[in-house]
Amino acid sequence: MKERNSQNGYVSIDAVDRHVIRRISDFESKEMQRILIIEDEKEMALGLKDLLELEGYEATTAETGKEGLQALSRKAPDCIILDLMLPDMSGYQVCEQIRQKADTPILMLTAKGQDHDKILGFKAGADDYLTKPFSVGELLARVMALLRRSSQFAPDKDLIRVGPNLVDVKHFTVRRGKKERSMSYYEVELFKLLYARANQPVTRDEILDKVWGTEKYPTNRTVDNFIVKLRKKIEEDYRSPRHILTIYGVGYKLSP
Numbered sequence: 001m002k003e004r005n006s007q008n009g010y011v012s013i014d015a016v017d018r019h020v021i022r023r024i025s026d027f028e029s030k031e032m033q034r035i036l037i038i039e040d041e042k043e044m045a046l047g048l049k050d051l052l053e054l055e056g057y058e059a060t061t062a063e064t065g066k067e068g069l070q071a072l073s074r075k076a077p078d079c080i081i082l083d084l085m086l087p088d089m090s091g092y093q094v095c096e097q098i099r100q101k102a103d104t105p106i107l108m109l110t111a112k113g114q115d116h117d118k119i120l121g122f123k124a125g126a127d128d129y130l131t132k133p134f135s136v137g138e139l140l141a142r143v144m145a146l147l148r149r150s151s152q153f154a155p156d157k158d159l160i161r162v163g164p165n166l167v168d169v170k171h172f173t174v175r176r177g178k179k180e181r182s183m184s185y186y187e188v189e190l191f192k193l194l195y196a197r198a199n200q201p202v203t204r205d206e207i208l209d210k211v212w213g214t215e216k217y218p219t220n221r222t223v224d225n226f227i228v229k230l231r232k233k234i235e236e237d238y239r240s241p242r243h244i245l246t247i248y249g250v251g252y253k254l255s256p
Helices: 015-026 042-054 065-074 091-101 115-124 136-152 185-196 204-212 220-234
Strands: 002-005 010-013 034-038 058-062 079-083 106-110 128-131 159-162 165-168 173-176 179-182 244-247 251-254
Touching: 034 042, 034 065, 042 058, 042 136, 058 065, 065 079, 065 091, 079 091, 079 136, 091 106, 091 115, 106 115, 106 136, 115 128, 128 136, 159 185, 165 220, 185 204, 185 220, 185 251, 204 220, 204 251, 220 244, 220 251
Parallel strands: 034 058, 034 079, 079 106, 106 128
Antiparallel strands: 002 010, 159 165, 165 173, 173 179, 244 251
């Protein structure tokens, strides 16, 4: 057994974990995807780096939030593993700054397992949350799922299927059967953002920033109103949505 210990958690590779890793890897065909690890505990960071490189990823580490943001600017990663407790700033702050620049999937690591802490992480822009201590099998499965979703829902398609609907983001229409409805510019931009982060919560503040940008009039109420407009065009019953879902205390998510 190979194990690296840290004060707040551990990364271990034992016979069971190796079996899990190999079984997961059997279903994954990876190119050299880049993972950025922002973790101040050296033993933990090295353990994660060794593990990910063993699985065929290119892994780099940063010990502080500032170093992590600099690494992100130098070479864009495909996924980020971010520790909540860093010496120079909180993981929440790092996450918020990353979200201002990129939609890179973020897996947040923490010794805090309370729902309140998870909600704060999701509000800051994290895509997934893993509480220490954890098994390497679970961490790898979560990283692979984030990478798979990020690739699957990349907003580079003109025609996007959501349930029985076909959304044409190029021609600003949504079709269900023979019925076609037009979409406004902001409806399409809102839909594209939700689709790019499909099955992941997106906060109202992030929607305002990325869809409306520097416009002065939008508020959280504006977001809610446009969500209702989208639901009326995409949902069979907009009052009981199945695809554009409210994540209470956070924002919204799209479930295609």
